[in-house]
Every structure is written in structure tokens, then in C-alpha cells.
Amino acid sequence: MGAEVIVRLPDGSAKQLPAGSTALDLAKSIGKRLAKDAVAAAVDGAEVDLTCVLSEDAEVAILTGGSDAGRTVLRHSTAHVLAQAVLDLWPGAHYAIGPAIEDGFYYDFALRGGATFGEEDIKRIEARMLEIIAEDQPFVREEHTIAEGLALFAQQPYKREIIEGVGSEADLAVEAARDMAPGEFTVSVYRNPTARVVDHDGGFVDLCRGPHVPSTGRLGHFRLLRVAGAYWRGDEHRPQLQRIYGTAWESAQALAEHLHRIEEAERRDHRRIGADLDLFSFPPEIGSGLALFHPKGAMIRQIMEDYSRRRHMSSGYQFAYSPHITKAELFEVSGHLQWFADSMFPPITLEEGHEYRLKPMNCPFHILIFRSRQRSYRELPIRLFEFGTVYRYEKSGVVHGLTRVRGMTQDDAHIFCTFEQMTGELESLLGFVLDLLRDFGLEDFYLELSTRPEGKAAGSEEEWEAATEALRVAAQAIGLELVMDVGGGAYYGPKISVQARDAIGRHWQVSTVQLDFQLPMRFGLEYVGADNARHRPVMIHRALFGTVERFFAILLEHYAGALPTWLVPTQVVVLPVRDDHDPYAEHVAVTCRHAGLRAEVDPADEPLGGRIRRWKLEKVPYVLVVGDDDTTSGTVGVNARGSEHPDRGIALEAFVAAVAAEVESKGSPEKGGGRWSSGPR
Template sequence: MIELIFPDGSKREFAEGASGRDVAASIAKSLEKKALLVKLDGQLLDLDRPLPGGGAFEILTRDSAEALEVIRHDASHVMAEAVQELFPGTQVTIGPAIEDGFYYDFARETPFSLDDLAKIEQRMKEIVDRDEKIVREVWDRDEAISHFKSIGEAYKAEIISDLPADETITVYRQGQWKDLCLGPHLPSTKHVGKAFKLMKLAGAYWRGDHRNAQLQRIYGTAWASEADLEAHLTRLEEAEKRDHRKIGRAMDLFHLQEEGKGMIFWHPKGWTLYRTVEAYMRRRLDEDGYVEVKAPQIMDRVLWEKSGHWQKFGQNMFTCETTEGEILAVKPMNCPGHVQIFNHGQKSYRDLPLRMAEFGACHRYEPSGALHGIMRLRAFTQDDAHIFCREDQIEAESTKFIRLLESVYADCGLELHSVKLALRPELRFGTDEVWDVAEAKLERAALAAGVETVEMLPGEGAFYGPKLEFHLRDAIGRTWQCGTLQLDYVLPERLEAEYVAEDGSKQRPVMLHRAICGSMERFLGVMIENFAGAFPLWLAPTQVVVATITSDADDYAHEVARTLRAAGLRVEIDLRNEKINYKIREHSLAKTPVIAVVGRREAEEGKVALRRLGSDGQNILSLAQAAKTLASEACPPDVARGVAGAAAASATVSAEVMEAG
């Protein structure tokens, strides 16, 4: 007999060889019908596979996130079967589930076309309707290699040949079609459902190596229900409208070109947006007790070897050799430079924590295929800072940082969605004991800062320490990882950072590597898509366009522009000989927040008609009132808080003076 422990803590015994289906049926026939998979001691198993033993047991139905991943994997198998039925002679290679969907790589001489996707999708639905049973089979290694070679599946035979000698070879039979696969899978193809759609074609190299044969990849998306599929397609449509590259062109913010691959050509409006966010971040850092520094852009290989970056990151660094034989590297990150500044001159325990910030320009080699607009670049700027502190200050400094990060995201119209803790990678510096301490301290710091749950990411940490990843959520529900907080005992040791403790001894500081925006460019890309280019007034590159109805108002338009600029607003003038409705439409498409319309009447009365983006109405104000109102609205949120705080403090002082008098 085997003993199973259910999620509610109850225990039951079952006969040896019982399957997950048997267990589900023993509980309720309705549960058996809903069951798709089971989980035994954390391992997913096919519903009809005999349970290998007892342990913690769970039955998974369609609404499970883990079941959804298997639905997507099965959808890739159904697609592969459909392709081989429609296009005989096509070889299959690999077809995993991925975020939101699946793909399969095919070897075929004739390229697939977009028209083929509709045919494949239709055949997939027919295979679902066939309700083909999916059965796990264990094969002999040599028999499997021989079989796949005999049916022309050279890639599958190669995969099997490269598997470890003790690996169990499993083949899943799906009707008459079969595929080498580790599994698990659903009981039959009907359980895949029809909430899937093939999305696009792409090229891929066998095993990701450009020296190997080129394959054709078909991507698809699959969901547990038609409603989920429709919601996903709607999100994709909305994301397409918000694509920062399209909006960047439409608003004349920036451009990218081959001669500067992975680097941005900022246009005046885009650079205004950049400087506005940078100035905001500088004010927040000043307020939070940071000092700003600037380290060299290029440093000798010797420093990068001492820090460990050369060994771990050298292939991603841009280097050059001087005529004197020096090997120099353009910095891919800022931390070694900051340690050098810390090391210059003796530091005392009284100097800690020392919060050292830099908007550091970094360069990293990224393959061409990995580049994506301004989200993934070779040249970018990090809003980087390193906090040098004592061990007893880690929790307080981490809490302080998380509070700042949450406030910045809120000011920028973004929401902190989740926090994840990236744990020690396989290749790392430092002992396991050091990593044990660092991981535990960073988790405690996050919880002390009010983070309700911290998801663990095994193997995802930096080579010198674990890191907290801060994932934010945008207006259409997408999540982005921007902010990080890394706890590092290793780099101070390698670069010999030290301070004089209260007892006069020399001690190593702890380093907290932290960023809020991460890459400034990527953060701006996220914000462009979050707002779809319709920025709040304080962020908008052009805040007001003064547009004339007739040429009679040209002189007054200049007066309006001067007055608004004097109030601190970013203003443009449109004096073109075009109809006002045409001007309004054009500036609305350019996402201008406010259009100040002026004609002969406004000039005579000293007024302006303000039209807001997204509104058909207008608000007629005196020029002085318009300047005051718009200047107040355009005040950055941190400055507005400071003004409000100063006003409240002044009012309190006045009240106390009056009371004392």
C-alpha cells in the first residue's frame, strides 16, 4: 500500500500501482472528469501513470497555473502533429511551453507562410476533436534512436544520443503520432481545448547555435478558456498600440539606426523627457541622503579582474588595447568604481551608511537578436547607487530603499506588483556560509519593509550576492522588472574596502547595490507604453502648444507663450495658416496635454481657451489664471509635496506665533 497526504492534511492509503485517476475517482466521479494531472511530492505526473510511491499529493484541474503550462506544452505537440500531417517530410525538433504560449521548431526546406498558419490552426482543432489518447511509453535507448532515424527524424535521434546514459527515454504517443518528451501530458488531445491561436513565424538555429542548421519556428498562444484567450489578444492589441518604438517615432522622441546598433539617438523632445525624469530622480536622491559621484568610463583590465567581472562578464565587455599595451574596458557596471571612491581616504563607522549614487553610462555587448527598441540596449544609463553600511544597518537601509522605490513608482504612475528574491547561482564567488547569511538577511529586510510575500528564484542571483527584484505593473496589467536591491559581502572583500570600527579595528563594509529605474532608457520605455505617450503634465516634453485661429492673434500668441514659459512651462507656438480644427487634431495625435487656443477675441480680452488631451470641451481663462493653473498642475509630485509641506509648516508657525502673542 502507499499513503497519500492531501492538501488539507488528511491521509489515505491506496494499492500499489494506483494512478492519479484512480485516486480522483475514489473521491468523486465529478473530480475524475475534471482532473488533468497530479502532483506527488512536488513532481507533476500524468493522470493515468501509476504512482511511484506515497507522499504529498494534489489533483490538478484546468484552473491550475501548472495545468495551464501543460496545456500549452500539449498545444505544441498538437501543432507538430498538424504540421506533419499537412506537410509530410517536415522534421520536428523541440517544442516547449513558454510564457503565454508555446512554440515548435521545424526543419523544412520550403518556408512556411502566414497563410499556412490558418491551415495548421484548423487542423489542430480537428486533432482536438479526435480526442486522441496521450500515452507515456518507456523505450530502450538504441531502439528509440533507430526508430527516429528510420522515420527521418534525425534531430530527435541526435537529442536521444546526447542524453546521459542513465536517462530514462520516454516517448508520448498521441493517436498514431509520437514524440520524444519528458512529459507530463494531458490524458488526451480534447483537454487541450480550442483556446489557442498561432501568432507568428520566426527563424531559429538548431540548439541556438548560429553555426548549426536554420530552422523555422512557429509561435502560438494557448489558454484554459476562450475568454482568457480573448482577453490576452485584447492585451496584445493594446500593447501594439502602446509600442514605445511607434510612439517614439510619432512623438519625435528618438530613433535607432544600424550605425549605432543598440544605442539611442535622442531627439530634443525625447531628451527633455529623459532630463525631466533624471532631474526628478536627483531630487529624490538628494532628499534621501545620497551623495552623487562620477567614476571613469574606461578602466584597466586589472581592476575588472580583481572585482571578478572580467572572469564572469568579460565576453560582454567592450575592450581596447593602447599602444603602451594596456587593456582597457568600457564599464558594464558602476560598482568597482564606487568601491575605489570609498577606498580613497580612511572611513569611520561614523561615516556609515554612505549612500553613493551615479547616473552611470554603461556599455555591454548584447547580440543583435536580443536588442529591443530602448528596452534592451548596448549603451544605457543606470540610476545606480551603492550603500556602504555595517551589518546592523542592512535592514534599516533596505527598508528605507524600498520605501523610496515605492514612492518613485507611485509618482510615475506605476504600481509595485511583486518582489522576488534571486538566490545563489551555480557560478559564484563567496562561500555557502556567506550566501546563507546574505539570502536570509535580504529576505528578512524585505519582510521588515512590509513586503507580504517574497517569491524565491533559485539560481538567479548575481555572482557576488543575492538580489531582490522589484516587478512593477503598468496600465494594461503587464509586469516589468526594473528595480533591484543586492546584498554583497564579496566585492568589498575582493576590492579590500574597509572602515575603522568603534573599537579601532578594521572591518569590511557590506555593500547594497540598488537601482530604482534600473536602466533609465528601459524605464522610459516602460513609461511611454504605460501612458501610451499621453504623459501627465509634469512629464510631457511639450506641455502646452499655443495655437492661433487667425493670423490676427500671432502677436498675442507670442505674449501667451512668454507668460507661460515664465511660469516654468514647456511651450511651443503653432502660427501655421491652417484651420484650428486641423491644428487641434494634429497636436492631439502628438499627445500634447494642453492646447491653448487664441484668436482675435482672446487677444482683445487677454484670455486663452484651454483644450485638454482627450476632452472635446474647452476652458476659457484669463492669461494670468491660465499660467497659474497650468504651472500648479505641471509641478512635479515631489516638488508639490515639498511646497505643501512648507505651506503647512508655515501655517503651524504662524498659528503658534499668534497663540503666543
């Protein structure tokens, strides 16, 4: 090693530094601002502390708090500060893991005597954290052998368990692994030597892979958000720990923006919109997770379902109907009672001894329709579609608005085809799915491939392998990003799910496509082939909306309640200025209705301003005002949703034609600026 090292920077330039220089020295040599913003460094792609000595020539990048990698470091370091505060305030507490997560971090604790955190505790902890940050405690990295590590954390069972797992196969599979040192024989810890923690000598120390900021003074733009219970290593059979969630950012402004995004998501909450717009409700009288659709919500749902039916009809599907309840034996045959019973409502036992069950899925019924007579290869593929309402006994803590309910309607279909037809069916199906989703205004997708659920799967590994491969081929042919979801398949087969990103970047699982060799076998399905021999069909389960309820909720959140004109319950409201304009207002409404629009009149028995306000809050796409000028010239004053100013004097025919076209193209008033070019602004 010479007296100097040469580092290459991300912009391609190179820099010479004296031997023994640290990453922080490098940052300083580039600029003051960079040194101030730096939180860690990447040497040949590996993230390290700023205090790391650059001992050989390397590619080095300085990570700042403004980058994703830099924020991860900030959040991870803030999690350590949280742990230090909690250990100081709750003597004898055990600390488990505290990783950075999307937009923030958390840390899991077990308090002495099973104590729990309350709301007020959050404030105490935050105050203690601010003190720790004000003290500007250094983070110092240490390497220890496994034995030393175990001794260091003699009083900390969760840390010991993590250390004992270092290098094991299981270690790599658990989330905690991200929190750990690489390498088989050592563990790294970070120490805040100047920390004062009750009952702890030598400051505060935590097991951690790093890197961390040089000192706590670099932190500060954080907020603790909530407390929650969380199972140790995500296993509900293991102890439940107390988790504290927080968020942390590189600047006060970034923190404020994040808190604003949280508010924005709350504004879009479909439960709130559903109540405000009188779309649906969940009366306690009918039970948790069971929804009532009110007339306006039902109208939207009806439009969604009607459109879906039309698309299915033109895509070669046949319709089916099946009952909500059936003899339990059907679910013995299908395997649901073996694999899915936890999610089913308990049996209804009749006097003569038969047990009945509410259906959790529609597939067995469609199978019986297939099996009702002998089938020829000439009929295949057979595609049976139904809006099938199913009931699942979801655990009490998981129901959530319309996205997680106990009674739900799937836009469900089962395709029975030959093995040879399978790949083609899957590919055309994925095309159909994406086409339909785009009609509803979702545009940004990726696919997820869910594989065999270990221990919860029917059938052989070979069958699963073949089915998974067929799905993979179809998914790749579509050309969208594909991510793996290991072990996430249904008990009878692997699945592709379509994930949609909404207007504010959140993603939702919508469509699912599952390939199934098991149920055709269990039900002994057959068709007669061209060779006059009997063959077993392949089955594809698929739902495009997923469930109508959930898809409805996704649309409400995506559009923040301002649905495209074709989906909205009332498209046009006509407001007469005075009551002698009522007849003309009625004429306008009738003209709209003749063009197929949903229009109503709000008569002039209260002031115009109040009426406008009410319908605007209802998010009606077009609020028309008609007065003296309009009655004489056959025009309307148009208030398009989303625009600040009305367009007066628009010819009625021009308005109706434009809105009818907007409905046809599935557009929204927000996207239709400038249509009324004939009228003055």
C-alpha cells in the first residue's frame, strides 16, 4: 500500500487521498455541503460508515440523507436512538429488532413484566430521543466473535437468538438477517459510548450490520407515529412484542411533506368517502365485515358489473349462477375443509343430520356444471363466469372497510381447457385483464408470481413446478415487470396476481389468475379427445376485479371519490336560477336523459350558492346553472368538476354531445379542458 489511495467517484472522476483517509475526509475534500449532508458511504458498492478508512483504491460514493440509501441509514440510526431511549426509560426492557422500512422505521421491545406502551409514552420517548440527539453521541462500530457477542448481550434473549442464528440457512430467510453483520464468524455492533442508560455500562450498544451516521446529531427530523403489537419474527405462536413505528427524514421539509402525504391518503380513504357520498355502510347490527350498498353506491357497482358482463360476453365467456350455501361434503371433495377451513364460517347442522356450509369460493359449483354431462374436446375451452358472492370467516382484527370483508362478490370465472390450450388461454387472459383494468382508469401495473405454499399445498411438487412454469411463461409474454412471491399460492395451485399502482403510488392487488391441476383430479373431470380417449382438463381460476367490493374501494381511493363520468351515479345536475326557470331546467334534464345521461333538477327553493356548493361536494361532474339568458338562447352555464370558473352560454346540444362523448371514452371532466371553446370564459 502506497502513501496515497485513488478513489473513483460516481461521476467518473478520480481523486487522490492520503493513506488513512476516511470516507468523511473524502466528502470534505469534495465540498463542505456534501460533508454536512453525508450520512454514509458506498465502497465498491458495499455500504460503510463515514469513519471507514479507505485503505485501497476503490469506487466510492458518498451517501447523503436525500437519497433512498441515505434515508435508510438515517432511519436505521433513528431506530437505535429509539431503542436507547426506551432502554433508559424502561429499565430491564428487552430489545429485539429495529429495521428501516419504507418511509420510516420501527423497533420491537419486550418490557419487564409484560408492560405495554400507551399513547402518552410516545411523547416521553420522543422527548428522550431529542435529548440523545442533542447530545450528539458518536456511533462506534465494533467487531466481535460469536462468543463475545453472546456475552455482550447476556441479558438480551432476542439479541442472543439473532446471534445464534448467524450464518445459518434460516438466518438468511428471516427479516432480522438484514439487521446483521455479514460473515460467518463475527458480528458487528454499534456503540454510543457516551450514552447514559440506566443499568448499562459503556453506553448503549446494539447488534447491527450498519452503516450508521457518525453521531446522533445528524438526526432529528423524525416523528414516532404509533404503537402496535407484533409477533417475534412474525410468528403468531411466539411472544408478542411491543412495536413502535416512526418516520424519519433528512430535513424538516421532507418530514412535513411526508406527514402531508399521510393526510392526503386519509383524505382518499374509501371508508370516509363512502360515508360522505352516501355510498355504503357497515351497520353493527349485521355483523363485522358485511357491507350495505346504498342507492348511489349500488348504482356505481351496477355500472361496473354491467360493463364487466358485457366484456365477458364478448370474450367468449358463458354465465352461471350458484347458491350461497351447500352441503359440506362438496367442500370435503374440493379439499377446502382440509386446507381452507380456518377461513370458512362454521357449519349449519340440519335436523336430519346434514351439514351445510356458506361457500368461501365458487369453483366447486362451476366444476359441477362442467361435470353435469360428458364433454368433448370440441367444446373446450369452456369459460364459466359468475358474480359469485362468497363468505369467509376473517379473523376479527383484519376486517377493513370494503377491502377486507367477510361477505364479498368475486367476478369469478373458471376456464376448463386442454393442456395444450393452457398457455394460449393464459396469455389471452392476461391481455383481457389489463384491457379491462385500463378501462377503469388504472394504468400502471406489475405482476406477481406466487408459488407453492409449503405445508399447505395439495398435489405433487412436479405438478406445481409445471403449473408455475406455465404461469411464468405467460407472465413474461405480457412484458410487465414480474416479482416473485415465494409460498404465496393457493392450496390448489400457483397464481399470478396483477398489482396496480394508484394515483398516489400505492399498490393494490387486483386480479388473480390461478392454474389448477388438483380440483379437476379431485372431481374426476374428463373430456373425450379427438383420439376418442378420456383426458383430464386443466382448470384456470381467475378474478379480474378481485372482488367487486375491494375494486370499488380501490377506485374510490384512486380517484379520491371523483369517479370518471361514466361511473358516477349522477352525471348532470341542473340548477334553475329562479323558479320560473324550472320548466327550462326540466327541459335541459330531459334532453340529457334522452342522450343517455343521468341528470336531475334541483329546484330553486334555496339560494343558488348553497345548491352549487352541495353538488360540488357530491363530486357531480357537471353542475349546470340556467337563468334568463339560457332560457332565451337555449344554452346552459357549465360548472365542470375540478374547474374553478363556470363556462356560461354553452349551447345545450354542444354540452350534451360533449358529455355523451366523454362517457363513451370513459373520460373525466378534469381531463376535458377547453371543450366549450364556443363559449366565453
